Amino acid sequence: MDVISADIVIIGAGGAGLRAAIAVAESDPSLRLCLLSKVYPMRSHTVAAEGGAAGLIKDNDSLDNHFHDTVSGGDWLCDQDAVDLFVNAAPLELLQMEHWGCPWSREPSGKVAVRPFGGMKIERTWYAADKTGFHMLHTLFQTSLKYPSIQRFDEYYSTDLLVDDGRCIGAVAIEMRSGRMIAFHAKAVVIATGGAGRVFPFTTNGAIKTGDGMAMAYRAGAPLKDMEFVQYHPTGLPGTGILITEGSRGEGGILVNKDGYRYLQDYNLGPPDPWPRKKAMELGPRDRLCQAFWHERKKGRTIKTPQGDVVHLDLRQLGEKKINERLPMVRELAQSYAGIDPVHQPIPVQPVVHYTMGGIHTDIDTATALPGLFAAGECACVSINGANRLGSNSLAEILVFGARAGRSAAAFAKTNPFGSTGGANRGADAAQARIRTLFARDSSGDTVSGLRKAMNDTMESGAGIYRIEATLLESCRILAELRARYENVQLQDRSNVFNTDLIQVLELGAMLQVAEAMAHSALRRNESRGSHQRLDHPARDDGSFLKHSLATYRGAERPAISYSDVVITRSPPAERVYGGSAA
């Protein structure tokens, strides 16, 4: 197998990976850097983020406000030292994006404009109309072209990390255009591969969000943290699951049930007036809004459609001018994919899987449990998002912790030698053998699409907005069975050049591992907190579960689940308060 040596390998070239790469290049241009991605950087799913990125910039706001909103939004499962670091670093990172040319929306004075967002006490969300992720990703990618030391390997699918003597010493990847496998020997590796929404059937996440990086780290011995916390977004388009940004509620959109009633007032989020009010009604946090939808559906107050139950997101009171200026993509998406014009009609919406709060367990410096391996962005869990992420914190997170991962990896690479060549070769040979086995297998097993559908269905039925022990047990049982059947999954395409069947087989393997970590973590957490709601354990239980769960890979066995303490520095756990009583 061909070998490429570099000081640092970054896997994933979305927002976090690109920011990490730029941080490495700026910290020391002599460091050899390979940036691997299974897609061209501008295809990465950061591109689909819409509403904005949170960070203190206005005089009416404070770092304390951002800290407290984030910690209570996360139902006190956030590590507070990480949140402090995050809210402190976010403003400069967002300003850096401005200096790099990001086309932030502006006030008439020329200053950067901000908009209100769910669960945030003060408006602090920077935005570029309703294509913030798109503009951030393209700004980062275009800026990355300035740095000659960033060597990109576009459309390289990473299959495995190389580990020797308890340290990560590189990665193996398939060059998709040739099918050739290449071993990358590195002093430090950063994973920035994003989330895993595709384990669920109905998600805002693009096809590429299959948890590859999470699974790679997990298999290599790095635990996955808080995987039971999966965020549903309250406003997805039926059928496609296309995201309608929370920014549309930040700009003044309302949610009504089949009677035209603003039902959120029945769920401790009211009163509805005066409106819009921060941290209330439509500007409540995502977990609460999705739970309210679930109850409305149970009461028969949602609207039946062939694509399932919906409520209406009504933007009509904003008027055409404001919609065109602030929410042009929302209008276009609703027109194209739902056949309605939000200027004249309400948009049908339903909760949709959006974000994985959990991920590869890292410390505040992005270091994982495996020396030499770092992780940042949605694939990682620092944790600043706790049990429920606030909208617009993740676009700031990829900058703050992406940059931090780059700097941490650079420092590690400067003080550590390459791992052993023998160890790297053994790992690379094992990775190649795994692929060869797929090619040699007969074709009597399950299809990729069949297994994937079975996984999607059991995640939806067992690990959705509300969970209960019996169905979680069933999901765990089915996932174990699917993992066993996966060992014989069909590879129908035996060619080498751009073999997307092969990639889908490998992605499915990663998703099954991630799904199992989610289901088992959810099964063991006998409480309700943030996005993890157990009908059989409806209360939060700080005595037993003010803890991060850690899922450790054990091969064909189910994952081992253990717990670690949450870092509480200055905000003792309290009740989450939204609606009129929220300060």
Add this chain to the structure above:
Amino acid sequence: MTDTMPLEVLTLEVLTLEVLRYRPEIENEPKFQTYTVPYRDDWVVLDALNHVKDHVDATLSYRWSCHMAVCGSCGMMINGEPKLACHAFLRDYRHGVIRVEPLDHFPIERDLVIVMDRFMEKLASVKPYAIAKAEKPLEEGEYLQTPLQLMAFKQYTQCINCLLCYAACPQCGLNDNFVGPAALALAHRYNLDSRDTGKDERADVVASNEGIWECTFVGACSEVCPKHVDPAAAIQQTKISASLDWFKARLWPGAHP
């Protein structure tokens, strides 16, 4: 196949997809393969391709991700026109055959997957990043930019690099060295940004024979652009600006570098 197709699929209206296949290890040249897919009113061509991939022929390869017309992955020729497969609705092709081919003017890597190395080089060649004469320290805050100043270039920031414009542009078919619509529009975007002073650094590529002057103003790029970037306008504006710079440099030597 161990999973069964849902019954309603078998009873619904169907459509015929003709897809250009090319597997360089197997076939000497591209040839069409025909698939039957169910018709659904809310489906796009990408959904039909995914149906083929999942239920009929797992060996078909194409790029896609977001399914919401923003990642730019799924550009293809659909009945001869460059389109995003995720934004081309079956209902607009209801009667007759849908022919799907890789984007024109690019080498085929495999099936509907094109080789886009040259585009990536062209994009980088126009220096598409903010170039400031004197970088302001971050601690001093943002560069002020009024909504009007933002408006001057905003349209040209909307490009998703889907390459439909390269497939539509006749010059791109004739001269592989033409920098092309998307890259030139992006250069114009930075040139127009009030925070940028890099126009002269970009001029070597932008105002070269294979830059703006290769464009014959057919305007096909702007017609097919799914994001209304209007690269044709960007190129014509750049031509005017470059001509003025050329005259200025000759009429008032020293007034302009």
